Amino acid sequence: MEPVVSEGTAVRALDDDLRVRIKVLHDLVQNATVFSSIFGEIEPLILNLLGAERMTIYQKQKKEDVIVSRFKTGSDVREIRVPLSTNSIAGFVALTQQPLFINDVYDEAGLRKLHSNLRFDRNFDQKTGFRTRSMIVAPIMSGKAMLGVLQIINKRGGGTFSEMDGKVAIHIAKIIASKFQQDVNATAAPYALLLQQGLVSTEKLDDVLERAAKRRVHPSRLLMDELHISAEQVGKSLETYYQVPYQPYDPAIQLPQVLMTEVKPAYLRKLLCIPIQGDRHQVVIAIDDPSDHTRILEIQRVLRADTIALRVSLPDDILRFLGETVSAGGADLGAIMDQLEGEAALVTEGAEELDSGGLDENAAPIIQLVNKVIADAVTIGASDIHVEPGKERAPTRVRMRVDGLCREVLQIPATHAPAVLSRIKIMSRLDISERRKPQDGKCKLKLGNRSIELRVATVPTVNGESAVMRVLANAGALPMEKLNLTQRNLDAIKELVAHPHGIFLVVGPTGSGKTTTLHAVLGFLNTPDRKIWTAEDPVEITQPGLQQVQVLPKIGFDFAAAMRSFLRADPDIILIGEMRDRETSHIGIEASLTGHLVLSTLHTNSAPETVTRLLDLGVDPMNFADALLGVLAQRLMRTLCKDCKQPYQPDTHEIQQLMHAYGEAQFPELGVDPATLKLHKPVGCDKCGNTGYRGRTGIHELLQSTPAMRELIFTKASVAEIRELSIKEGMRTLMQDGVGKIIQGQSDLAQLFRVASG
Numbered sequence: 176m177e178p179v180v181s182e183g184t185a186v187r188a189l190d191d192d193l194r195v196r197i198k199v200l201h202d203l204v205q206n207a208t209v210f211s212s213i214f215g216e217i218e219p220l221i222l223n224l225l226g227a228e229r230m231t232i233y234q235k236q237k238k239e240d241v242i243v244s245r246f247k248t249g250s251d252v253r254e255i256r257v258p259l260s261t262n263s264i265a266g267f268v269a270l271t272q273q274p275l276f277i278n279d280v281y282d283e284a285g286l287r288k289l290h291s292n293l294r295f296d297r298n299f300d301q302k303t304g305f306r307t308r309s310m311i312v313a314p315i316m317s318g319k320a321m322l323g324v325l326q327i328i329n330k331r332g333g334g335t336f337s338e339m340d341g342k343v344a345i346h347i348a349k350i351i352a353s354k355f356q357q358d359v360n361a362t363a364a365p366y367a368l369l370l371q372q373g374l375v376s377t378e379k380l381d382d383v384l385e386r387a388a389k390r391r392v393h394p395s396r397l398l399m400d401e402l403h404i405s406a407e408q409v410g411k412s413l414e415t416y417y418q419v420p421y422q423p424y425d426p427a428i429q430l431p432q433v434l435m436t437e438v439k440p441a442y443l444r445k446l447l448c449i450p451i452q453g454d455r456h457q458v459v460i461a462i463d464d465p466s467d468h469t470r471i472l473e474i475q476r477v478l479r480a481d482t483i484a485l486r487v488s489l490p491d492d493i494l495r496f497l498g499e500t501v502s503a504g505g506a507d508l509g510a511i512m513d514q515l516e517g518e519a520a521l522v523t524e525g526a527e528e529l530d531s532g533g534l535d536e537n538a539a540p541i542i543q544l545v546n547k548v549i550a551d552a553v554t555i556g557a558s559d560i561h562v563e564p565g566k567e568r569a570p571t572r573v574r575m576r577v578d579g580l581c582r583e584v585l586q587i588p589a590t591h592a593p594a595v596l597s598r599i600k601i602m603s604r605l606d607i608s609e610r611r612k613p614q615d616g617k618c619k620l621k622l623g624n625r626s627i628e629l630r631v632a633t634v635p636t637v638n639g640e641s642a643v644m645r646v647l648a649n650a651g652a653l654p655m656e657k658l659n660l661t662q663r664n665l666d667a668i669k670e671l672v673a674h675p676h677g678i679f680l681v682v683g684p685t686g687s688g689k690t691t692t693l694h695a696v697l698g699f700l701n702t703p704d705r706k707i708w709t710a711e712d713p714v715e716i717t718q719p720g721l722q723q724v725q726v727l728p729k730i731g732f733d734f735a736a737a738m739r740s741f742l743r744a745d746p747d748i749i750l751i752g753e754m755r756d757r758e759t760s761h762i763g764i765e766a767s768l769t770g771h772l773v774l775s776t777l778h779t780n781s782a783p784e785t786v787t788r789l790l791d792l793g794v795d796p797m798n799f800a801d802a803l804l805g806v807l808a809q810r811l812m813r814t815l816c817k818d819c820k821q822p823y824q825p826d827t828h829e830i831q832q833l834m835h836a837y838g839e840a841q842f843p844e845l846g847v848d849p850a851t852l853k854l855h856k857p858v859g860c861d862k863c864g865n866t867g868y869r870g871r872t873g874i875h876e877l878l879q880s881t882p883a884m885r886e887l888i889f890t891k892a893s894v895a896e897i898r899e900l901s902i903k904e905g906m907r908t909l910m911q912d913g914v915g916k917i918i919q920g921q922s923d924l925a926q927l928f929r930v931a932s933g
Contacts, residue, residue, distance in 0.1 A: 193224070193343070196220065196223075196224055197224065197343070197346065197347075197350075199220065200217055200220050200221065200224070200347065200350060201350050203216060203217055203220075204217065204350050204351065204353070204354050205350075205353065205354070207354065209354075209358050210246075210351070210354045210355060210358055211245070211246070214232070214246045218230070218246075218248060221327075221347055222248070224343060224347070225311070225327055225330075225336070225340050225343060225344060226330055226331045226332075226340070227327045227328060227329060227330060227331065227336075228248075228328060228329040228330075228331055229247070229248035229327075229328040229329060230247065230248050230325070230326060230327050230328060231244050231246070231247040231248070231255075231265075231325075231326040231328070232244070232245065232246040232247065232315075232323060232324070232325055232326070232351065233245075233255075233257060233265055233269070233323050233324040233325075233326070234246075234322070234323045234355065235269070235321060235322050235323050235418055237359070237414075237418045237419065237420065238420060239256075240258065240259065240457075240459075240482075240484035240485070241256045241257060241258050241259070242256075242257050242259070242265060242266070242269050242323060242324055243255070243256050243257075244256075244257070248328075257269070258457065258482035258483075258484075259482060259483045259484070259485070260292075260481055260482040260483065261290045261291075261292040261293055261472075261475065262292050262293070262294055262481060262482070263293075263294070263295075263296060264277070264280065264286075264293065264295060264310065264312055264326075265312060265324045265326055266482070267289070267290060267293055268312045268313070268314050268324050269314065269321060269323075269324050270468065270471060270472070270475075270483060271468040271471075271472065272314045272316060272321050272466060272468050273314070273468065274311070274312060274313040274314060274341065274344075274345055274348075275289070275310070275311070275312045276310075276311055276336065276338075276341050277309060277310045277311075277312070278308075278309050278335045279308055279309065280295040280307050280308065280309075280310055281295065281297075281307075281308075283295075295307070307328055307329065308329050308330075308333070309328075309329055309330050309334075309335045309336055310326060310327065310328055310329075310336075311325075311326075311327040311336050311340060311341050311344040312324060312325070312326050312327070313325045313327075313341075313344050313345045313347075313348040314348065315348045315349075315351050315352045315355060316348070316349070316352055317352045317353070317355070317356040317361055317363065318363060318364065318416070319365075319417070319464075319466035320356075320361060320416055320417045320418055320466065321417075321418070321465075321466065322352055322355040322356065322359065322361065322418060323351070323352075323355055325344060325347065325348045325351060327340075327344050359418060360415070361415060361416060361418050362412070362415045362416045363416075364416060365394075365412065365413055365416045365417075366380055366384075366394065366398070366409070366412050366413075366416075367412070367415075367416065368411065368412035368415045368416070369398070369404060369408065369409070369412050372408070374402075374404050374408060375398070375402055375404065378817070379402065379818070382817065383397045383398060383401070383402070386556070390553060390554070390556060391626075392553070392554060393463065393489070393490045395409045395489045395490065395491070396490070396491070396554060397554075400554065401861070401862055402862075403861075406423060406489055406491070406492070407421075407423065409489060410422075410423060410487065410488070410489060410492075413487045413489075414487055417465045417466065417487050419465045419485045419486060419487045420486050420487070421486070421487055421488070422451065422461045422486035422487065422488045422492065423488070423489075423492055424488075424491070424492040424495040424496060428451055428452065428496070430449070430450065430451060430452075430496065431450055431451075431452055431453055431454060431458070433454060433455075434450045434453070434454065434455070434458060434478050434480075435450070437477065437478055437479070438474075438477050438478065440497050440498070442477075443493075443497060444494065444497060444621075446462075446470050446473060446474060447462065447463050447470075447490055447493055448460055448461060448462035448463070448470055448471075448474055448493065449461050449493050449496050449497060450474070450478060450480075451486065451496065453480075453484070455478065455479055455480050455481065456480075456481050456482065457480065457481065457482045457483075457484060458475075458478055458480040458482075458483060458484070459484045459485075459486060460474055460483055460484070460485055460486065461486045461487075461488040461492065461493055461496065462474075462485065462486070462487065462488065462493070463487070463488060463489065463490050463493065464487075465485045465486075465487050471483060471485070541591065541594050541595060541598050542598065544587070544591075544595065545595060545598050545599060545602070546620075548560060548573060548584075548585065549620070549627060549629070549644070549646075551575075551584070552575050552644075552646055553627055553646060555575065555577055556577060556578075556870075557575035557576055557577050557646060558576050558577070558579075558645065558646060558686065559575065559576040559643055559644065559645050559646065560573065560574075560575055560643070560644040560646070561573070561574040561575070561576070561581065561641070561642075561643050562587075562592075562595065562596065562599070562641060562642040562643075562644075563641050564589075564592055564636060564638040564639035564640065564641060565589060565592075565638060566638050567589075567638075568589045569589060569638075570586040570587055570588055570589055570592075571586065571587040571588075571589065571592035571595070571639075572585075572586055572587075573585040573586070573587060577864075578813050578814075578868060578869070578870060578871050579686070579811060579813060579871060579930075580813070580866075582864065582866075592639065593639070593640075596633070596639075596640045596642055599631060599633075599642050599644065600614070600616075600631075600633060600642075602618040602620065602629075602631075603616030603617060603618040603629070603631040604616055604618070605631070605633065610635060610640055611635055612635065613632065613633060613634045613635070614632070614633045615630075615631070615632050615633075616630075616631045617629065617630050617631065617713070618631060627646065628646075628647040628713075629644045629645065629646060629647065630644070630645040630647060630713060631643070631644050631645075632645075647713060647715045652691075652694040652695055652697065652698035652716055652718050653691060653694070653695045653698070654695060654698060654699075655668070655669070655695045655696065655698070655699050657695070658691075658692060658695055658873055659872045659873055659916070659921075660873070660875055661875070661907070661912065661915065663905065663907075664807070664875055664877045664912075667805070667877055667879060668696065668805070668807065668877065669699065671804045671805045671879065672696055672699070672700060672772065672774075672804070674772065674804055675747075675770065675772065676767055676768070676769075676770050676771055676772055677767050677772060677773070677802055677803065677804035677880075678763060678764060678767040678772075678773045678774075678775070678802045678803055678804060679696070679772070679773070679774050679775075679804045679805055679806075679807075680754075680774075680775055680776065680777055680785060680803075680805075680806045680807070681693050681696075681774075681775075681776050681806075681807045681808075681809065682776060682777045682778070682779045682781075682782065682785045682806060682807070682808045682809075683776075683778070683779075683780075683808055683809045683810055684778060684780075684810075685778065686811070687809055687810050687811055688809060688811050688871075688873055689776040689809065690711070690715055690716060690752075690776070691716070692807065692809060692873070693750060693774050693775075693776065694716040694718065696774060697709070697718060697721065697748070697750060697774070698718060700748055700772075701718060701720045701721065703720070705747040705748055706722075706744075706745060706746045706747045706748070707720065707721045707722065707746065707747065707748040707749075707750070708721075708722045708723075708724065708741045708744060708746045708748075708749050708750070709721055709722070709723045709724065709749070709750040709751075709752075710724045710726050710734055710737035710738065710741070710749075710750070710751050710752055711723065711724070711725065711726070711750070711752040712725065712726045712728075712734075712752050712753075713725060722744075724737055726752065733759075734751050734752060734753060734754075734755070734759045735756070735758040735759045735762055737751070738751055738759065738762040738763060738766065739762065741766075742762075742766055742769075742771075746771060747771065747772065748771065748772045748773075748774070749763075749766060749771055749772070749773050749774070750773075750774045750775065751763055751773065751774070751775045752775070752776065753775065753776050753777065753778070754775045754776070754777050754789070754792075755777075755778075756792070757792045757793045757794070760789055760792050760794050761793075761794055761795075763775055764794055764795070764798050764799055764802045765798070767802040768798060768801060768802050773802075777789070779808070780808075781808050781876065781894075781898070781908075781909065782806040782807065782808040782876050782877065782878035782901065782906070783878060783894045783897040783898040783901060784894050785806045785808070785878075786799075786803075786806070786878075786888055786894075786897055787891075787893070787894050787897070790888075790891055796888055796889050796890075796891055797889055799888060800880075800884075800885040800886075800888040800889045801885070803880040803884075803885075803888065804879075804880055805877060805878060805879045805880055806877070806878040807875055807876070807877050807878075808875065808876045808877075808878075808909060809873050809874065809875045809876075809909070810873070810874050810909055810913075810930040810931055811871040811872070811873060811874075811930065812871060812872060812873075812874050812913055812916070812922050812926050812927055812929075812930050812931075813868040813870075813871050813922060813926045813929075814868060814869065814870045814871060814872050814921050814922050814926075815855055815856075815857055815867065815868060815869075815920070815921065815922055815923065816857065816858075816859075816860060816862060816863035816866075816867055816868060816869040817869070818860050818862045818863070818869075819857075819858040819859060819860035819862070819863065819867065820855045820856065820857060820858065820867070820920070821855060821856055821857075821858050822853045822854070822855050822920070823853070823854060823855070823856055824852075824853065824854075825852060825854045829854070829924070830849045830852065832924060833914055833917070833918070833924070834849070836910050836911075836913075836914050836924070836927070837910070837911050837914040837915075838911065841911070845914075845915060845918060847918055852918070853920075854917065854918070854920070854923065855920045855923065856923060857923065868922075868926070872916065872921055872922070874909050874912040874913040874916065874927070874930070874931060875909070875912050876901075876906055876907060876908050876909050876911075876912060877906055878897070878901045878906055879901075879904065879905075879906070881904055883900055883904070884897070884900060884901070884904070887900060908931075909930075909931040910927070910931045910932070913927040913930075913931055914927070
């Protein structure tokens with residue numbers, strides 16, 4: 176007795192006869208006006224397909240929190256209403272949304288192995304004399320939305336259902352699901368109703384979903400903040416998809432205390448669900464994803480509830496039920512600042528000197544303000560938060576670096592600035608009494624369901640302490656195809672890193688995306704047959720399958736020490752965060768020559784300069800020439816906002832700039848006619864903060880190690896000679912790659928000239 180194997184490609188394993196019969200069933204269901212009109216016709220088809228005696232099809236009732244047996248085999252015409260619970264087989268499948276394959280429903284010990292509460296109700300058998308034995312029970316799902324349950328009963332001849340029967344039953348459930356979806360007007364995706372209502376375009380929705388996944392925030396947050404779609408509209412869209420009622424936050428709802436005493440608010444915040452009414456017999460749970468059976472079963476276990484009724488809520492609604500403010504970052508920023516300004520008037524009245532004595536850094540408004548600033552930084556995708564004191568009684572400015580440029584977001588009254596700095600230092604475990612020297616620290620915090628890590632640096636200035644908080648990515652690796660590499664560079668990198676040994680470098684200034692690129696390469700290489708070690712400072716991107724190490728220079732565990740320890744751990748691939756000194760570079764090259772693929776970074780301006788920089792560090796030219804696979808230099812260039820960028824016809828001067836930047840002799844290879852060329856310019860809208868730009872993309876130059884290049888390295892050739900040979904062998908410079916992306920409409924010359932030079 177165990178769960179059925181997932182469907183996968185079940186129908187591929189069917190013989191031709193079964194395929195034909197399933198096709199007949201499929202066409203009957205799809206061509207029916209409503210499912211009820213053809214049940215009598217498809218019932219014998221399904222029973223014959225599976226060699227079964229009986230079947231029952233339950234349909235989910237959106238507003239009644241039960242599944243109802245509207246369609247079944249046999250003379251008993253009464254409806255059976257089954258709540259979502261762990262007490263019955265159909266209710267358990269509806270709750271967990273996972274199929275079951277049961278050989279004997281009377282085997283109580285076997286049922287308890289699936290769940291301690293699971294039982295088979297024998298009343299029907301006792302009344303009718305029918306003996307239920309084996310079952311296949313499959314959820315009827317449309318995407319992640321549960322619409323019903325298909326229950327197949329008893330294999331004819333007294334045997335048990337085969338694994339193939341289970342796969343066929345799951346496939347039949349999917350056929351029925353498509354008709355159920357039409358019957359109840361369910362949508363095919365969580366936000367499809369917003370598309371139908373014209374509240375968002377497909378392109379904008381895809382962009383929101385992609386950025387929400389990247390930032391690990393709920394899509395509803397971006398839909399409401401950026402596209403100004405109301406919470407009710409988002410909630411109704413989720414309701415139409417999941418077929419579960421939408422539950423907005425309602426201050427009039429009194430949470431059931433008998434249940435709330437069983438569980439801590441912090442635990443509910445972690446699960447992002449909450450009991451909003453009921454008792455242990457039946458509890459109503461508000462959750463952001465009604466298809467997440469793992470969380471549903473967990474809360475059912477903790478609350479010891481017999482049956483579960485589900486409501487779909489937005490994360491903000493759930494957090495407000497828990498007593499938190501919207502976005503879990505504190506109250507509205509305007510309300511916090513009003514409160515601070517009011518307190519500032521009291522603190523400064525009669526004050527001779529500004530210090531933190533007038534305000535507690537643990538006061539609620541200060542905590543709310545710091546949390547809100549951090550939460551807003553994560554929401555808008557900022558890489559850094561800068562807290563900069565003003566002169567004398569001037570307010571402290573808070574700026575955020577978004578897409579490489581700083582923008583001011585807030586001014587804090589001077590009376591409160593020391594308390595804000597102290598709060599930041601407390602969070603980062605720094606010494607709040609020491610204000611005369613720089614300090615570095617890190618902090619981790621959880622805002623709502625988001626885990627955020629910050630690297631914090633404080634520096635004393637003539638106006639007071641300044642702080643910089645870098646928001647660490649804390650995300651998974653991007654696929655290489657998302658790096659916006661040219662096809663030539665993408666293919667070449669894949670070919671280079673396919674070598675079993677050698678060294679591949681990604682270079683550029685701080686904040687140019689080197690770590691992101693290296694982890695994308697590791698994602699390409701990360702297969703179960705390879706052992707991969709990484710040494711990083713800090714570990715920002717995590718991937719399953721990697722052994723990732725945080726270096727700690729303060730205790731002598733630097734990159735060189737990490738490399739030496741890795742070589743004793745039998746790796747295939749090593750990523751070393753940076754080759755910043757001769758020792759690390761020497762060990763990396765030696766490792767690459769002894770059968771390891773080594774990936775690393777360096778702070779240099781271009782790919783050709785990287786070669787001379789490493790030679791200047793004292794590495795052996797012959798060993799380096801043999802070890803090097805390639806060098807990828809990169810920058811991040813701001814991209815035009817997709818929502819407001821505007822095409823235009825460039826003038827002669829601008830075309831000449833483009834041709835000069837790319838090289839007039841090579842410009843024809845781009846395949847564009849200067850006379851008809853269209854470029855794009857920034858305009859500005861709400862989505863991009865009226866800047867005209869949103870997001871950044873990489874520009875790259877790739878130097879590959881060839882016999883001729885190895886000869887130049889061995890002879891310690893100049894940067895100019897290395898660059899000339901690289902271009903001759905096909906490399907396109909950062910400037911040339913940028914021009915190509917400008918012509919594609921991704922950015923403009925002003926942004927290219929900011930990050931690259933000829």
